Amino acid sequence: xxxxxxxxxxxxxxxxxxxxxxxxxxxxxxxxxxxxxxxxxxxxxxxxxxxxxxxxxxxxxxxxxxxxxxxxxxxxxxxxxxxxxxxxxxxxxxxxxxxxxxxxxxxxxxxxxxxxxxxxxxxxxxxxxxxxxxxxxxxxxxxxxxxxxxxxxxxxxxxxxxxxxxxxxxxxxxxxxxxxxxxxxxxxxxxxxxxxxxxxxxxxxxxxxxxxxxxxxxxxxxxxxxxxxxxxxxxxxxxxxxxxxxxxxxxxxxxxxxxxxxxxxxxxxxxxxxxxxxxxxxxxxxxxxxxxxxxxxxxxxxxxxxxxxxxxxxxxxxxxxxxxxxxxxxxxxxxxxxxxxxxxxxxxxxxxxxxxxxxxxxxxxxxxxxxxxxxxxxxxxxxxxxxxxxxxxxxxxxxxxxxxxxxxxxxxxxxxxxxxxxxxxxxxxxxxxxxxxxxxxxxxxxxxxxxxxx
Numbered sequence: 499x500x501x502x503x504x505x506x507x508x509x510x511x512x513x514x515x516x517x518x519x520x521x522x523x524x525x526x527x528x529x530x531x532x533x534x535x536x537x538x539x540x541x542x543x544x545x546x547x548x549x550x551x552x553x554x555x556x557x558x559x560x561x562x563x564x565x566x567x568x569x570x571x572x573x574x575x576x577x578x579x580x581x582x583x584x585x586x587x588x589x590x591x592x593x594x595x596x597x598x599x600x601x602x603x604x605x606x607x608x609x610x611x612x613x614x615x616x617x618x619x620x621x622x623x624x625x626x627x628x629x630x631x632x633x634x635x636x637x638x639x640x641x642x643x644x645x646x647x648x649x650x651x652x653x654x655x656x657x658x659x660x661x662x663x664x665x666x667x668x669x670x671x672x673x674x675x676x677x678x679x680x681x682x683x684x685x686x687x688x689x690x691x692x693x694x695x696x697x698x699x700x701x702x703x704x705x706x707x708x709x710x711x712x713x714x715x716x717x718x719x720x721x722x723x724x725x726x727x728x729x730x731x732x733x734x735x736x737x738x739x740x741x742x743x744x745x746x747x748x749x750x751x752x753x754x755x756x757x758x759x760x761x762x763x764x765x766x767x768x769x770x771x772x773x774x775x776x777x778x779x780x781x782x783x784x785x786x787x788x789x790x791x792x793x794x795x796x797x798x799x800x801x802x803x804x805x806x807x808x809x810x811x812x813x814x815x816x817x818x819x820x821x822x823x824x825x826x827x828x829x830x831x832x833x834x835x836x837x838x839x840x841x842x843x844x845x846x847x848x849x850x851x852x853x854x855x856x857x858x859x860x861x862x863x864x865x866x867x868x869x870x871x872x873x874x875x876x877x878x879x880x881x882x883x884x885x886x887x888x889x890x891x892x893x894x895x896x897x898x899x900x901x902x903x904x905x906x907x908x909x910x911x912x913x914x915x916x917x918x919x920x921x922x923x924x925x926x927x928x929x930x931x932x933x934x935x936x937x938x939x940x941x942x943x944x945x946x947x948x949x950x951x952x
Contacts, residue, residue, distance in 0.1 A: 541636075542636050617629050618630055634944055638939050638940060643924065645668060646917070647666065647915050647916065649670045661680030663913040664682070664912075669701060672736045679720050681905070720904040739893065750928060751787060764809055768798075790811075795809055796819035806830045809834070811838070815838065817842050821852060823852045826887070831854070834856040840857045841866075842867070846874065849885065856930065868898035883913065899911050
Protein backbone atom coordinates (compact mmCIF):
# COMPACT_ATOMS: atom_id res chain seq x y z
CA UNK A 499 0.00 0.00 0.00
CA UNK A 500 2.81 2.39 0.94
CA UNK A 501 4.57 1.66 -2.35
CA UNK A 502 1.36 2.29 -4.30
CA UNK A 503 0.73 5.54 -2.46
CA UNK A 504 4.29 6.69 -3.14
CA UNK A 505 3.92 5.82 -6.81
CA UNK A 506 0.70 7.79 -7.03
CA UNK A 507 2.35 10.72 -5.31
CA UNK A 508 5.30 10.57 -7.69
CA UNK A 509 2.95 10.47 -10.67
CA UNK A 510 1.09 13.49 -9.33
CA UNK A 511 4.31 15.41 -8.80
CA UNK A 512 5.47 14.45 -12.28
CA UNK A 513 2.15 15.55 -13.78
CA UNK A 514 2.32 18.89 -11.98
CA UNK A 515 5.91 19.36 -13.13
CA UNK A 516 4.94 18.56 -16.69
CA UNK A 517 2.00 20.93 -16.44
CA UNK A 518 4.22 23.71 -15.12
CA UNK A 519 6.78 23.00 -17.83
CA UNK A 520 4.07 23.10 -20.49
CA UNK A 521 2.69 26.33 -19.08
CA UNK A 522 6.16 27.86 -19.07
CA UNK A 523 6.71 26.77 -22.67
CA UNK A 524 3.37 28.29 -23.65
CA UNK A 525 4.35 31.55 -21.97
CA UNK A 526 7.74 31.52 -23.71
CA UNK A 527 6.11 30.78 -27.05
CA UNK A 528 3.57 33.54 -26.55
CA UNK A 529 6.37 35.97 -25.70
CA UNK A 530 8.35 35.06 -28.79
CA UNK A 531 5.23 35.18 -30.99
CA UNK A 532 4.66 38.74 -29.83
CA UNK A 533 8.30 39.59 -30.51
CA UNK A 534 8.06 38.27 -34.08
CA UNK A 535 4.81 40.14 -34.69
CA UNK A 536 6.10 43.43 -33.28
CA UNK A 537 9.37 43.07 -35.17
CA UNK A 538 7.52 42.51 -38.45
CA UNK A 539 5.28 45.49 -37.75
CA UNK A 540 8.26 47.73 -36.98
CA UNK A 541 10.13 46.73 -40.15
CA UNK A 542 7.07 47.13 -42.36
CA UNK A 543 6.30 50.46 -40.71
CA UNK A 544 9.65 51.79 -41.91
CA UNK A 545 8.86 50.66 -45.43
CA UNK A 546 5.29 51.98 -45.42
CA UNK A 547 6.53 55.46 -44.53
CA UNK A 548 9.01 55.50 -47.40
CA UNK A 549 8.78 56.15 -51.12
CA UNK A 550 12.49 55.74 -51.81
CA UNK A 551 12.83 52.01 -52.26
CA UNK A 552 14.04 49.39 -49.81
CA UNK A 553 16.89 51.28 -48.13
CA UNK A 554 14.84 51.79 -44.97
CA UNK A 555 14.65 48.03 -44.55
CA UNK A 556 18.14 47.11 -45.69
CA UNK A 557 19.47 49.80 -43.35
CA UNK A 558 17.55 48.40 -40.39
CA UNK A 559 19.81 47.43 -37.45
CA UNK A 560 18.43 43.90 -37.57
CA UNK A 561 19.28 43.42 -41.23
CA UNK A 562 22.60 42.00 -42.34
CA UNK A 563 24.45 43.34 -45.34
CA UNK A 564 25.42 41.23 -48.27
CA UNK A 565 25.26 40.95 -52.02
CA UNK A 566 22.00 40.32 -53.82
CA UNK A 567 21.48 36.68 -54.74
CA UNK A 568 19.29 35.50 -57.59
CA UNK A 569 16.59 33.23 -56.27
CA UNK A 570 14.18 32.31 -59.03
CA UNK A 571 11.88 35.22 -59.93
CA UNK A 572 12.97 37.08 -56.81
CA UNK A 573 16.21 38.70 -55.77
CA UNK A 574 17.14 38.02 -52.15
CA UNK A 575 19.17 40.72 -50.42
CA UNK A 576 21.66 40.25 -47.65
CA UNK A 577 22.27 37.65 -44.99
CA UNK A 578 20.56 37.21 -41.67
CA UNK A 579 21.12 40.00 -39.21
CA UNK A 580 20.09 40.27 -35.58
CA UNK A 581 19.09 42.90 -33.08
CA UNK A 582 20.85 40.73 -30.48
CA UNK A 583 23.00 38.17 -32.31
CA UNK A 584 21.78 34.63 -31.65
CA UNK A 585 25.32 33.34 -31.07
CA UNK A 586 26.87 31.32 -28.29
CA UNK A 587 27.41 34.41 -26.17
CA UNK A 588 23.78 35.47 -26.49
CA UNK A 589 22.05 32.11 -26.76
CA UNK A 590 19.83 32.79 -23.76
CA UNK A 591 18.58 36.11 -25.08
CA UNK A 592 15.47 36.77 -27.14
CA UNK A 593 16.39 38.05 -30.58
CA UNK A 594 14.99 38.32 -34.09
CA UNK A 595 16.41 38.25 -37.58
CA UNK A 596 15.18 40.08 -40.65
CA UNK A 597 15.26 38.70 -44.17
CA UNK A 598 14.08 40.47 -47.28
CA UNK A 599 13.24 39.28 -50.77
CA UNK A 600 12.43 41.81 -53.46
CA UNK A 601 11.41 41.77 -57.09
CA UNK A 602 12.88 42.73 -59.49
CA UNK A 603 15.79 44.48 -57.70
CA UNK A 604 16.59 46.77 -54.78
CA UNK A 605 16.20 50.08 -56.59
CA UNK A 606 13.12 49.28 -58.66
CA UNK A 607 11.39 46.70 -56.49
CA UNK A 608 7.61 46.70 -56.70
CA UNK A 609 7.00 43.57 -54.62
CA UNK A 610 8.75 42.46 -51.45
CA UNK A 611 8.57 39.78 -48.79
CA UNK A 612 9.67 40.70 -45.27
CA UNK A 613 10.45 37.72 -43.04
CA UNK A 614 11.08 38.21 -39.32
CA UNK A 615 12.15 35.21 -37.23
CA UNK A 616 12.23 35.54 -33.44
CA UNK A 617 13.75 33.04 -31.03
CA UNK A 618 14.62 32.65 -27.38
CA UNK A 619 17.03 29.96 -26.22
CA UNK A 620 18.26 28.64 -22.89
CA UNK A 621 21.85 27.53 -22.73
CA UNK A 622 25.22 28.83 -23.76
CA UNK A 623 25.53 27.03 -27.07
CA UNK A 624 22.81 27.40 -29.70
CA UNK A 625 23.25 23.80 -30.78
CA UNK A 626 22.42 22.48 -27.29
CA UNK A 627 19.93 25.14 -26.25
CA UNK A 628 16.26 24.69 -25.58
CA UNK A 629 14.71 27.16 -28.04
CA UNK A 630 11.31 28.49 -28.98
CA UNK A 631 10.86 30.16 -32.34
CA UNK A 632 8.28 32.16 -34.24
CA UNK A 633 8.22 33.63 -37.74
CA UNK A 634 6.12 36.41 -39.22
CA UNK A 635 5.99 36.98 -42.96
CA UNK A 636 4.68 40.18 -44.57
CA UNK A 637 3.96 40.43 -48.29
CA UNK A 638 3.98 43.98 -49.59
CA UNK A 639 3.89 45.83 -52.89
CA UNK A 640 4.29 49.36 -54.19
CA UNK A 641 1.08 51.25 -54.62
CA UNK A 642 1.77 52.55 -58.10
CA UNK A 643 -1.25 54.71 -58.68
CA UNK A 644 -2.47 58.15 -57.67
CA UNK A 645 -3.00 58.86 -53.98
CA UNK A 646 -3.85 62.57 -54.23
CA UNK A 647 -6.45 64.86 -55.74
CA UNK A 648 -3.62 67.41 -56.17
CA UNK A 649 -0.08 66.14 -56.70
CA UNK A 650 2.32 68.85 -57.87
CA UNK A 651 6.01 69.64 -57.75
CA UNK A 652 5.66 73.16 -56.36
CA UNK A 653 2.37 75.03 -55.84
CA UNK A 654 3.87 78.04 -54.09
CA UNK A 655 4.72 80.02 -57.22
CA UNK A 656 1.32 79.83 -58.88
CA UNK A 657 -2.20 79.02 -57.78
CA UNK A 658 -3.57 80.02 -54.39
CA UNK A 659 -6.48 78.35 -52.63
CA UNK A 660 -9.05 81.09 -52.00
CA UNK A 661 -12.50 81.58 -50.51
CA UNK A 662 -15.01 79.30 -52.20
CA UNK A 663 -12.45 76.67 -53.19
CA UNK A 664 -13.13 73.10 -52.06
CA UNK A 665 -10.33 70.52 -52.14
CA UNK A 666 -11.92 67.19 -51.29
CA UNK A 667 -9.04 64.77 -50.93
CA UNK A 668 -5.33 64.42 -50.15
CA UNK A 669 -2.82 66.96 -51.46
CA UNK A 670 0.90 66.52 -52.07
CA UNK A 671 3.60 69.05 -52.93
CA UNK A 672 7.24 68.10 -53.47
CA UNK A 673 8.48 71.62 -52.68
CA UNK A 674 7.29 74.97 -51.41
CA UNK A 675 3.96 75.37 -49.68
CA UNK A 676 0.26 75.34 -50.36
CA UNK A 677 -0.82 78.98 -50.43
CA UNK A 678 -4.16 80.08 -49.05
CA UNK A 679 -6.00 83.39 -48.89
CA UNK A 680 -9.43 83.70 -47.37
CA UNK A 681 -11.31 80.58 -46.33
CA UNK A 682 -10.99 77.65 -48.73
CA UNK A 683 -12.18 74.26 -47.46
CA UNK A 684 -9.54 71.56 -47.51
CA UNK A 685 -9.85 67.86 -46.67
CA UNK A 686 -12.83 65.61 -46.25
CA UNK A 687 -14.81 65.91 -43.07
CA UNK A 688 -16.45 62.48 -43.24
CA UNK A 689 -14.39 59.29 -43.13
CA UNK A 690 -14.54 57.05 -46.18
CA UNK A 691 -14.64 53.37 -45.06
CA UNK A 692 -11.88 51.27 -46.55
CA UNK A 693 -9.77 54.22 -47.60
CA UNK A 694 -7.21 53.81 -44.83
CA UNK A 695 -7.32 57.54 -44.06
CA UNK A 696 -5.44 58.53 -47.20
CA UNK A 697 -7.93 61.25 -48.09
CA UNK A 698 -6.97 63.43 -45.13
CA UNK A 699 -3.35 64.15 -45.94
CA UNK A 700 -2.02 67.62 -46.67
CA UNK A 701 1.61 67.17 -47.61
CA UNK A 702 3.99 70.08 -48.07
CA UNK A 703 7.54 70.89 -47.09
CA UNK A 704 6.70 74.40 -45.85
CA UNK A 705 4.88 74.96 -43.58
CA UNK A 706 5.00 71.57 -41.92
CA UNK A 707 1.44 71.88 -40.68
CA UNK A 708 -0.89 73.85 -42.97
CA UNK A 709 -3.81 73.01 -40.69
CA UNK A 710 -2.27 75.14 -37.96
CA UNK A 711 -0.36 77.76 -39.93
CA UNK A 712 -1.63 78.13 -43.49
CA UNK A 713 0.65 80.13 -45.72
CA UNK A 714 -0.95 83.31 -47.08
CA UNK A 715 0.29 85.14 -50.13
CA UNK A 716 2.24 88.36 -49.39
CA UNK A 717 -0.65 90.43 -50.80
CA UNK A 718 -3.41 88.63 -48.91
CA UNK A 719 -5.37 90.88 -46.56
CA UNK A 720 -8.07 88.36 -45.61
CA UNK A 721 -8.88 88.06 -41.93
CA UNK A 722 -10.34 84.56 -42.34
CA UNK A 723 -8.38 81.33 -42.47
CA UNK A 724 -8.61 78.06 -44.36
CA UNK A 725 -11.07 75.49 -43.06
CA UNK A 726 -9.11 72.26 -42.81
CA UNK A 727 -10.57 68.88 -41.88
CA UNK A 728 -9.75 67.89 -38.32
CA UNK A 729 -8.83 64.48 -39.73
CA UNK A 730 -6.01 65.95 -41.82
CA UNK A 731 -2.57 64.53 -41.04
CA UNK A 732 0.17 66.69 -42.60
CA UNK A 733 3.33 64.91 -43.73
CA UNK A 734 6.27 65.93 -45.85
CA UNK A 735 7.99 63.56 -48.25
CA UNK A 736 8.99 63.73 -51.89
CA UNK A 737 7.24 61.54 -54.43
CA UNK A 738 8.72 61.79 -57.89
CA UNK A 739 6.15 62.79 -60.49
CA UNK A 740 5.43 60.29 -63.26
CA UNK A 741 7.41 61.00 -66.41
CA UNK A 742 5.26 59.91 -69.35
CA UNK A 743 7.22 59.89 -72.60
CA UNK A 744 5.82 60.59 -76.04
CA UNK A 745 7.89 57.78 -77.54
CA UNK A 746 6.43 55.27 -75.09
CA UNK A 747 2.87 56.27 -75.88
CA UNK A 748 3.58 56.29 -79.61
CA UNK A 749 4.89 52.73 -79.34
CA UNK A 750 2.04 51.27 -77.29
CA UNK A 751 -1.01 53.24 -78.47
CA UNK A 752 -3.58 51.31 -80.49
CA UNK A 753 -4.49 54.55 -82.25
CA UNK A 754 -1.98 57.24 -83.30
CA UNK A 755 -2.88 60.63 -84.80
CA UNK A 756 -0.38 63.03 -86.36
CA UNK A 757 -0.97 66.75 -85.72
CA UNK A 758 2.31 68.52 -86.50
CA UNK A 759 0.87 72.02 -87.01
CA UNK A 760 -2.83 72.13 -86.03
CA UNK A 761 -4.13 70.46 -82.86
CA UNK A 762 -6.12 67.31 -83.52
CA UNK A 763 -9.77 67.42 -82.43
CA UNK A 764 -10.87 64.47 -80.33
CA UNK A 765 -14.58 64.24 -79.53
CA UNK A 766 -15.72 61.57 -77.09
CA UNK A 767 -19.01 60.05 -78.15
CA UNK A 768 -19.92 57.24 -75.76
CA UNK A 769 -17.85 54.19 -76.72
CA UNK A 770 -16.59 55.91 -79.88
CA UNK A 771 -14.36 58.82 -80.90
CA UNK A 772 -14.70 61.41 -83.63
CA UNK A 773 -11.21 62.44 -84.74
CA UNK A 774 -10.72 65.56 -86.85
CA UNK A 775 -14.38 65.50 -87.89
CA UNK A 776 -14.19 62.07 -89.54
CA UNK A 777 -16.62 59.20 -89.04
CA UNK A 778 -16.81 57.78 -85.51
CA UNK A 779 -14.39 54.99 -84.61
CA UNK A 780 -14.44 52.61 -81.66
CA UNK A 781 -12.27 53.30 -78.64
CA UNK A 782 -8.68 52.07 -79.12
CA UNK A 783 -8.24 48.37 -78.45
CA UNK A 784 -5.87 48.89 -75.52
CA UNK A 785 -7.53 52.15 -74.49
CA UNK A 786 -4.69 54.47 -75.56
CA UNK A 787 -4.95 57.22 -78.19
CA UNK A 788 -1.73 59.14 -78.85
CA UNK A 789 -1.54 62.46 -80.69
CA UNK A 790 1.83 63.46 -82.09
CA UNK A 791 1.32 67.17 -81.50
CA UNK A 792 -1.37 69.18 -79.74
CA UNK A 793 -4.98 68.17 -79.19
CA UNK A 794 -8.39 69.58 -78.34
CA UNK A 795 -10.52 67.14 -76.34
CA UNK A 796 -14.27 67.50 -75.89
CA UNK A 797 -17.40 65.41 -75.40
CA UNK A 798 -20.47 65.23 -77.60
CA UNK A 799 -23.59 66.49 -75.83
CA UNK A 800 -25.32 63.65 -73.98
CA UNK A 801 -22.62 61.11 -74.88
CA UNK A 802 -20.34 60.58 -71.85
CA UNK A 803 -17.44 58.15 -72.08
CA UNK A 804 -18.40 54.51 -71.91
CA UNK A 805 -15.20 52.52 -71.39
CA UNK A 806 -11.55 53.08 -70.46
CA UNK A 807 -9.58 55.71 -72.35
CA UNK A 808 -6.27 57.56 -72.09
CA UNK A 809 -5.79 60.49 -74.47
CA UNK A 810 -2.09 61.36 -74.59
CA UNK A 811 -0.43 64.06 -76.67
CA UNK A 812 3.12 65.31 -77.09
CA UNK A 813 1.90 68.92 -77.16
CA UNK A 814 -0.58 71.05 -75.23
CA UNK A 815 -4.08 69.66 -74.70
CA UNK A 816 -7.14 71.93 -74.54
CA UNK A 817 -10.27 70.65 -72.80
CA UNK A 818 -13.12 72.56 -74.41
CA UNK A 819 -16.22 71.00 -72.82
CA UNK A 820 -17.35 68.89 -69.91
CA UNK A 821 -15.75 65.44 -69.85
CA UNK A 822 -18.12 63.00 -68.17
CA UNK A 823 -18.19 59.26 -67.51
CA UNK A 824 -21.24 57.15 -68.26
CA UNK A 825 -20.48 55.25 -65.03
CA UNK A 826 -18.31 56.52 -62.20
CA UNK A 827 -17.98 52.90 -61.09
CA UNK A 828 -16.69 51.22 -64.23
CA UNK A 829 -15.48 53.91 -66.67
CA UNK A 830 -12.10 55.69 -66.49
CA UNK A 831 -10.54 58.61 -68.38
CA UNK A 832 -7.06 60.14 -68.39
CA UNK A 833 -5.78 63.18 -70.29
CA UNK A 834 -1.98 63.21 -70.46
CA UNK A 835 0.32 65.84 -71.98
CA UNK A 836 3.87 64.52 -72.25
CA UNK A 837 5.48 67.76 -73.43
CA UNK A 838 2.98 70.60 -73.08
CA UNK A 839 0.29 71.98 -70.79
CA UNK A 840 -3.36 71.18 -70.13
CA UNK A 841 -5.57 74.23 -70.64
CA UNK A 842 -9.25 74.71 -69.78
CA UNK A 843 -10.67 77.80 -71.52
CA UNK A 844 -12.87 79.98 -69.31
CA UNK A 845 -16.33 80.25 -70.86
CA UNK A 846 -18.34 81.94 -68.08
CA UNK A 847 -20.11 78.74 -67.12
CA UNK A 848 -19.39 75.76 -64.93
CA UNK A 849 -17.17 72.93 -66.09
CA UNK A 850 -17.15 69.31 -64.89
CA UNK A 851 -14.26 67.02 -65.74
CA UNK A 852 -14.30 63.43 -64.53
CA UNK A 853 -10.75 62.42 -65.31
CA UNK A 854 -7.14 62.07 -64.25
CA UNK A 855 -5.19 65.04 -65.65
CA UNK A 856 -1.42 64.62 -66.06
CA UNK A 857 1.07 67.27 -67.26
CA UNK A 858 4.55 66.85 -65.79
CA UNK A 859 6.95 68.12 -68.47
CA UNK A 860 9.80 70.48 -67.60
CA UNK A 861 9.26 74.25 -67.52
CA UNK A 862 7.69 76.13 -69.16
CA UNK A 863 5.39 73.16 -69.81
CA UNK A 864 3.75 70.93 -67.21
CA UNK A 865 1.09 73.48 -66.16
CA UNK A 866 -2.61 72.79 -65.70
CA UNK A 867 -4.66 76.01 -65.71
CA UNK A 868 -7.64 77.94 -67.07
CA UNK A 869 -7.11 80.34 -69.97
CA UNK A 870 -8.95 83.49 -70.99
CA UNK A 871 -9.78 84.56 -67.44
CA UNK A 872 -8.09 87.97 -67.55
CA UNK A 873 -9.92 88.98 -70.73
CA UNK A 874 -13.37 88.59 -69.16
CA UNK A 875 -15.07 91.83 -68.10
CA UNK A 876 -18.78 90.91 -67.91
CA UNK A 877 -20.86 90.46 -64.75
CA UNK A 878 -20.88 86.73 -65.49
CA UNK A 879 -17.11 86.51 -65.15
CA UNK A 880 -17.53 84.96 -61.71
CA UNK A 881 -18.70 81.53 -62.79
CA UNK A 882 -19.84 78.37 -61.07
CA UNK A 883 -17.05 76.03 -59.99
CA UNK A 884 -14.58 74.14 -62.10
CA UNK A 885 -15.41 70.67 -60.82
CA UNK A 886 -12.84 67.95 -61.26
CA UNK A 887 -13.77 64.48 -60.06
CA UNK A 888 -10.52 62.58 -60.42
CA UNK A 889 -7.02 63.90 -59.80
CA UNK A 890 -4.50 66.48 -61.01
CA UNK A 891 -0.84 65.53 -61.42
CA UNK A 892 1.35 68.35 -62.73
CA UNK A 893 4.63 70.17 -62.42
CA UNK A 894 2.89 73.45 -61.65
CA UNK A 895 -0.68 74.13 -60.61
CA UNK A 896 -1.74 77.11 -62.70
CA UNK A 897 -4.40 79.66 -61.86
CA UNK A 898 -8.06 79.19 -62.79
CA UNK A 899 -9.24 82.58 -61.45
CA UNK A 900 -8.22 86.07 -60.42
CA UNK A 901 -8.97 86.98 -56.81
CA UNK A 902 -8.93 90.11 -54.69
CA UNK A 903 -6.40 90.59 -51.91
CA UNK A 904 -8.96 89.33 -49.39
CA UNK A 905 -9.36 86.02 -51.21
CA UNK A 906 -12.62 86.58 -53.12
CA UNK A 907 -12.78 85.43 -56.75
CA UNK A 908 -13.23 88.40 -59.11
CA UNK A 909 -13.32 86.45 -62.35
CA UNK A 910 -12.77 82.84 -63.31
CA UNK A 911 -13.53 79.55 -61.60
CA UNK A 912 -13.66 78.43 -58.02
CA UNK A 913 -11.83 75.15 -57.58
CA UNK A 914 -14.10 72.22 -56.74
CA UNK A 915 -11.72 69.26 -56.78
CA UNK A 916 -12.77 65.82 -55.58
CA UNK A 917 -10.55 62.74 -55.42
CA UNK A 918 -11.77 59.68 -57.32
CA UNK A 919 -10.85 57.00 -54.77
CA UNK A 920 -10.56 54.39 -57.50
CA UNK A 921 -7.35 56.05 -58.68
CA UNK A 922 -5.61 54.87 -55.52
CA UNK A 923 -5.79 51.26 -56.68
CA UNK A 924 -6.44 51.38 -60.41
CA UNK A 925 -5.90 53.72 -63.35
CA UNK A 926 -6.97 54.53 -66.89
CA UNK A 927 -4.91 52.64 -69.48
CA UNK A 928 -1.16 53.26 -69.04
CA UNK A 929 -1.76 56.63 -67.39
CA UNK A 930 0.80 56.62 -64.55
CA UNK A 931 2.68 53.34 -64.88
CA UNK A 932 6.01 55.12 -64.46
CA UNK A 933 5.40 56.31 -60.91
CA UNK A 934 6.75 54.77 -57.69
CA UNK A 935 4.21 55.15 -54.93
CA UNK A 936 3.84 54.06 -51.33
CA UNK A 937 4.27 50.51 -50.07
CA UNK A 938 1.12 48.77 -48.86
CA UNK A 939 0.69 45.48 -47.03
CA UNK A 940 -1.01 42.69 -48.95
CA UNK A 941 -0.88 40.07 -46.20
CA UNK A 942 0.76 39.20 -42.90
CA UNK A 943 0.81 35.74 -41.36
CA UNK A 944 2.67 33.51 -38.93
CA UNK A 945 4.67 30.77 -40.65
CA UNK A 946 6.66 27.80 -39.38
CA UNK A 947 10.44 28.29 -39.10
CA UNK A 948 12.35 26.02 -41.45
CA UNK A 949 14.35 24.27 -38.75
CA UNK A 950 16.54 24.57 -35.69
CA UNK A 951 18.31 27.90 -35.67
CA UNK A 952 16.61 29.06 -38.86
